[in-house]
Amino acid sequence: MRVLVTGGAGFIGSHFVRRLLGDGCPELAADRVVVLDKLTYAGNRANLAPVADDPRLEFVRGDICDAPLVGRLTHGADLVVHFAAESHVDRSITDASAFVTTNVLGTHTLLRAAADTGGVRFVHVSTDEVYGSIEEGSWTEDHPLEPNSPYAASKASSDLLALAFHRTHGVDVRVTRCSNNYGPYQHPEKAVPLFTTQLIDGLPVPLYGDGGNRRDWLHVDDHCRGIALVAAAGRPGEVYNIGGGTELTNRRLVDHLLELTGRDASWVRAVQDRAAHDRRYSVDITKISRELGYAPLVPFDDGLAATVRWYRENRSWWEPLKTAVPA
Numbered sequence: 001m002r003v004l005v006t007g008g009a010g011f012i013g014s015h016f017v018r019r020l021l022g023d024g025c026p027e028l029a030a031d032r033v034v035v036l037d038k039l040t041y042a043g044n045r046a047n048l049a050p051v052a053d054d055p056r057l058e059f060v061r062g063d064i065c066d067a068p069l070v071g072r073l074t075h076g077a078d079l080v081v082h083f084a085a086e087s088h089v090d091r092s093i094t095d096a097s098a099f100v101t102t103n104v105l106g107t108h109t110l111l112r113a114a115a116d117t118g119g120v121r122f123v124h125v126s127t128d129e130v131y132g133s134i135e136e137g138s139w140t141e142d143h144p145l146e147p148n149s150p151y152a153a154s155k156a157s158s159d160l161l162a163l164a165f166h167r168t169h170g171v172d173v174r175v176t177r178c179s180n181n182y183g184p185y186q187h188p189e190k191a192v193p194l195f196t197t198q199l200i201d202g203l204p205v206p207l208y209g210d211g212g213n214r215r216d217w218l219h220v221d222d223h224c225r226g227i228a229l230v231a232a233a234g235r236p237g238e239v240y241n242i243g244g245g246t247e248l249t250n251r252r253l254v255d256h257l258l259e260l261t262g263r264d265a266s267w268v269r270a271v272q273d274r275a276a277h278d279r280r281y282s283v284d285i286t287k288i289s290r291e292l293g294y295a296p297l298v299p300f301d302d303g304l305a306a307t308v309r310w311y312r313e314n315r316s317w318w319e320p321l322k323t324a325v326p327a
């Protein structure tokens with residue numbers, strides 16, 4: 001199978017590519033993997049270093065908004081797995097223009113290319129943030145989309161466009177909506193690597209508001225396994241939630257990280273809450289479990305401990321990124 005992975009130099013996309021070229025996705029049997037990535041501040045060739053010499057991998061630096069390039073690459077693919085996005089909520093609050101360009105227009109460019117090519121399977125990687133915020137219970141896939149941040153709104157737009165291209169143009173689109181990912185190679189602007197690297201260095205960690213916002217935590221390896229299942233055996237035009245099964249307040253997450261780094265609560269600084277900060281996310285994963293046999297396999301305590309260990313052992317990976325992004 002020939003696979004085009006957009007955003008394959010980012011956190012989750014690169015994990016997917018490493019898995020695809022390792023033995024992590026037998027159901028997809030990839031004999032050729034093309035990564036299309038613009039290498040924004042969030043993209044990093046070093047994330048693909050473990051598979052850089054694999055003859056099946058081709059890296060193309062380019063923009064998903066570049067229609068001729070996207071058309072050529074899509075034409076040579078059996079499967080597109082679309083990760084490329086502007087992904088940081090805080091940045092979307094400061095300025096959402098790049099989010100609209102990449103997440104909405106870029107996704108449209110890819111969908112257009114898939115429609116023109118025909119016969120391409122298209123997995124669109126979306127997020128649980130498109131649902132908004134939920135006080136109790138969990139979202140099933142048919143819940144209305146009520147995004148609050150500009151990031152989530154841009155993802156909801158692309159998510160709906162993808163489903164519209166299935167209905168209107170018959171593109172074999174499958175949408176995944178996952179919860180908060182954690183794991184190695186995540187940019188240190190995001191909560192887990194930011195807090196971990198701050199604490200490793202004996203620096204304070206910022207905690208939004210009262211720390212009571214709740215998130216479901218999903219190890220990136222479980223997420224990528226779920227995506228592979230959807231790509232291989234999901235149904236066209238369907239949406240699949242992917243969750244990790246560990247719900248924590250941000251305060252509790254920080255407690256875990258304090259313990260793993262041997263620091264105490266005096267390192268935590270309360271900061272003003274994020275505007276329109278969603279209180280709680282929770283996805284119902286019954287559909288993907290029943291249809292595709294998905295269940296998260298990485299126990300949270302083990303996954304988080306391994307993640308903290310990875311940041312301890314890979315300072316040379318994150319230090320240059322942190323100097324470019326003030327905490």
Ligand code: NAD
Nearest residue numbers: 007009010011012038039040042043063064084085127181
């Ligand atoms: P990331 O920010 O780490 O990586 C994004 C990648 O996309 C980078 O390599 C970047 O260079 C590339 N990119 C950005 N704009 C591009 C463009 N115009 N053309 C080509 N490449 C471009 O993001 P991530 O955390 O790996 O997230 C991957 C996907 O998963 C995103 O679509 C995101 O919305 C979704 N998602 C992430 C999470 C999470 O917890 N990280 C949760 C839910 C959904």
